[in-house]
Amino acid sequence: MFTPTAGRAVRQRAASEETRRQILQTALVLFRERGFDQTTMRDIAGRAGLALGAAYYYFKGKEALVGAYYDFVQQEHLVRARAAFAKGGGLRERLRAALHTKIDIMQGDQRLLRALFRYGGDPDHPLSWFGPASREQRQLSIGVFEEALAGEKLPDDVREVAPTLLWTLHMGVLLYFLYDESPSQRKTRTLIDDAVDFTVDAKRIATLPLMRSVRRRVLNILRVAGLLGETVPVATNL
Amino acid sequence: MFTPTAGRAVRQRAASEETRRQILQTALVLFRERGFDQTTMRDIAGRAGLALGAAYYYFKGKEALVGAYYDFVQQEHLVRARAAFAKGGGLRERLRAALHTKIDIMQGDQRLLRALFRYGGDPDHPLSWFGPASREQRQLSIGVFEEALAGEKLPDDVREVAPTLLWTLHMGVLLYFLYDESPSQRKTRTLIDDAVDFTVDAKRIATLPLMRSVRRRVLNILRVAGLLGETVPVATNL
DNA sequence: GACAAATTTTGAACATGTTCAGAAAAACAG
DNA sequence: CTGTTTTTCTGAACATGTTCAAAATTTGTC
Numbered sequence: 001m002f003t004p005t006a007g008r009a010v011r012q013r014a015a016s017e018e019t020r021r022q023i024l025q026t027a028l029v030l031f032r033e034r035g036f037d038q039t040t041m042r043d044i045a046g047r048a049g050l051a052l053g054a055a056y057y058y059f060k061g062k063e064a065l066v067g068a069y070y071d072f073v074q075q076e077h078l079v080r081a082r083a084a085f086a087k088g089g090g091l092r093e094r095l096r097a098a099l100h101t102k103i104d105i106m107q108g109d110q111r112l113l114r115a116l117f118r119y120g121g122d123p124d125h126p127l128s129w130f131g132p133a134s135r136e137q138r139q140l141s142i143g144v145f146e147e148a149l150a151g152e153k154l155p156d157d158v159r160e161v162a163p164t165l166l167w168t169l170h171m172g173v174l175l176y177f178l179y180d181e182s183p184s185q186r187k188t189r190t191l192i193d194d195a196v197d198f199t200v201d202a203k204r205i206a207t208l209p210l211m212r213s214v215r216r217r218v219l220n221i222l223r224v225a226g227l228l229g230e231t232v233p234v235a236t237n238l
Numbered sequence: 239m240f241t242p243t244a245g246r247a248v249r250q251r252a253a254s255e256e257t258r259r260q261i262l263q264t265a266l267v268l269f270r271e272r273g274f275d276q277t278t279m280r281d282i283a284g285r286a287g288l289a290l291g292a293a294y295y296y297f298k299g300k301e302a303l304v305g306a307y308y309d310f311v312q313q314e315h316l317v318r319a320r321a322a323f324a325k326g327g328g329l330r331e332r333l334r335a336a337l338h339t340k341i342d343i344m345q346g347d348q349r350l351l352r353a354l355f356r357y358g359g360d361p362d363h364p365l366s367w368f369g370p371a372s373r374e375q376r377q378l379s380i381g382v383f384e385e386a387l388a389g390e391k392l393p394d395d396v397r398e399v400a401p402t403l404l405w406t407l408h409m410g411v412l413l414y415f416l417y418d419e420s421p422s423q424r425k426t427r428t429l430i431d432d433a434v435d436f437t438v439d440a441k442r443i444a445t446l447p448l449m450r451s452v453r454r455r456v457l458n459i460l461r462v463a464g465l466l467g468e469t470v471p472v473a474t475n476l
Numbered sequence: 477g478a479c480a481a482a483t484t485t486t487g488a489a490c491a492t493g494t495t496c497a498g499a500a501a502a503a504c505a506g
Numbered sequence: 507c508t509g510t511t512t513t514t515c516t517g518a519a520c521a522t523g524t525t526c527a528a529a530a531t532t533t534g535t536c
Contacts, residue, residue, distance in 0.1 A: 015532095016484080040522060051486045053526085058484095062523065114362065122352045130417060176463065179368060187463060194459040221432040225414065225425060253502095254514080278492060289516045291496085296514095300493065 020058045023048045027065045028112070036066070036115030066116045067127055069109075074140055076105050081144050092200050094148040095166070099173055099192045107185060110178055117178060129171065142167045155207055157219055161228055162203075169195060258296045261286045265303045266350070274304070274353030304354045305365055307347075312378055314343050319382045330438050332386040333404070337411055337430045345423060348416060355416060367409065380405045393445055395457055399466060400441075407433060 026048040030039040041062055045055040059065050084097035106113060119127040126133040145166035154162065173195065177188040206215065222228045264286040268277040279300055283293040297303050322335030344351060357365040364371040383404040392400065411433065415426040444453065460466050 019484085041524085042522075052524090053487065054485050056524070060524095118356060118363070120355075122356045124352065125356070130413070175368070176465075191459070191463045194462065198456065198459060218436065221429070221436060224432065225429045227414075257514085279494085280492075290494095291517065292515050294494070298494095 019050075019054075023050070023055055023058050024065060024068050028069060031065075031112045031115070032109065035111055036062075063119065063127055066112070069112065070116060070127070070137070073102075073105050074137060077102050078140065078144055080104065082147065085147060085150075091149075091152055091203070092196060094151075095196045095199060096192065098144055098148045098166075099170060099196065100189070102170065102174070103177055103185065103188055103192070106174075106177065110180075113174075114178055117175075138167070141170075145170070155212075155215075157215055158203075158207055161219060161222065164228065166199075169199070257286075257288075257292075261288070261293055261296050262303060262306050266307060269303075269350045269353070270347065273349055301357065301365055304350070307350065308354060308365070308375070311340075311343050312375060315340050316378065316382055318342065320385065323385060323388075329387075329390055329441070330434060332389075333434045333437060334430060336382055336386045336404075337408060337434065338427070340408065340412070341415055341423060341426055341430070344412075344415065348418075351412075352416060355413075376405070379408075383408070393450075393453075395453055396441075396445055399457060399460065402466065404437075407437070 023044065027039070027044045030043055030047065033039075041055055042052055044065075045052045048055070059068070080101040081098050084101060085094055089097075116127060117129075119125045120129040122128055122131075125131065128134055129138070142163045146163040148166070149159070149162055173188065173192055176191055177185060180188045182188075205211065219228070261282065265277070265282045268281055268285065271277075279293055280290055282303075283290045286293070297306070318339040319336050322339060323332055327335075354365060355367075357363045363369065366372055367376075380401045384401040386404070387397070387400055390397075411426065411430055414429055415423060418426045420426075443449065457466070
């Protein structure tokens with residue numbers, strides 16, 4: 001374990017990761033500076049002090065660089081949201097935190113995010129928002145909202161769908177954010193606060209016992225459509 | 239007017255349009271056959287019996303071909319939806335028709351549509367779903383839902399937002415359709431029917447006079463966010 | 477230290493979207 | 507019909523994402 005051999009291996013692994021980090025950082029700087037399309041792989045490699053091929057040794061392609069950024073955002077979101085949750089507060093505060101922290105992280109990267117979103121619609125694409133390739137990512141993202149609801153008393157059926165619905169809201173907010181050119185994305189912040197207020201009220205109404213049949217109806221639509229849970233569907237469909 | 243000169247001009251214009259149509263048709267055949275990415279501009283030009291540059295003479299680029307397809311879909315949707323509306327029927331029938339006709343047209347073109355959707359997320363892109371570049375297209379699309387509601391008695395505030403909300407639902411259905419691999423997209427059809435039923439009921443409840451304040455609240459959120467109407471916003475914001 | 481194996485790096489080559497200067501064809505004016 | 511202008515078409519050239527065989531470097535083994 002402490003042999004010089006292992007030591008060398010560790011050093012090399014560290015060096016390798018450092019190079020990888022270097023390339024990614026350079027890429028992000030350039031993406032932010034001049035946009036995704038205007039940045040060539042040659043630019044990135046060159047500015048990182050490497051030949052073109054080296055960039056491809058560390059990243060499968062240009063999109064992989066964006067993918068790595070997205071990984072970072074997800075990770076950071078979990079950390080920040082948890083920190084905010086730890087401070088206590090009611091549902092309203094927790095939902096706000098979940099959404100605001102996400103925007104905090106992405107603030108100033110709208111241009112880059114547009115490049116990411118570009119691939120979202122294609123289910124076959126690894127960076128798709130909804131496709132199977134990004135299921136793991138999506139589950140992590142939904143998990144944040146699950147944690148936001150951790151302390152709430154909720155009917156079982158609501159608890160099952162609420163995180164996914166909140167995630168959908170969050171995607172909507174992101175979409176809005178993408179287009180929001182107001183200073184400091186003030187409009188997105190307002191939208192979040194208003195939407196959360198509305199959501200909290202809606203939750204109060206939706207969880208009333210007398211709403212059970214309405215809930216059942218909506219849930220049934222979603223379930224039949226296969227929009228709930230990503231577990232493998234058994235032959236229980238229509 | 240009937241000079242041989244004008245006759246020639248007309249003939250040439252017709253020939254030109256024919257070539258354009260030819261290129262577009264060839265492109266669509268190839269897109270459907272082997273997918274958008276796997277089809278090269280050289281393939282298209284070659285199979286249309288032209289040199290590479292000619293394709294670019296008629297279409298600004300590869301995406302323009304997809305854009306032309308989208309134009310066709312929109313036009314066809316309006317025609318088919320109107321035909322269905324003319325047959326009478328209540329709100330439920332009209333909404334179903336508006337959504338089903340759209341899917342009818344796109345049936346079998348999921349692969350192609352994914353390629354189109356790819357560009358949807360980038361507001362700077364001419365093929366974006368929400369960006370200013372496609373505003374006209376979007377207005378046309380929203381117009382179909384406006385017509386679907388033409389006969390309904392609706393409070394003014396509802397009439398103002400309903401078409402846009404229905405359009406949003408329609409985008410959601412489209413997204414679902416994109417991923418729907420059930421035979422004949424049966425699942426999408428079911429989703430449409432269920433969603434329409436729910437919408438019709440929701441409309442009944444939402445238009446009750448005692449819901450006015452709730453409506454006002456929701457509308458306010460949307461309005462502040464600038465999500466309603468695409469008229470130039472005057473300095474009436476927060 | 478010397479050799480083998482694994483890792484990292486290089487840069488040329490390729491594929492394909494796009495541009496463009498000019499050739500070819502058609503339309504037009506006299 | 508002839509010359510001119512406009513439209514259509516050509517194919518070479520270019521930019522850039524990606525691949526890949528081979529070189530360079532590092533690591534592991536003796």
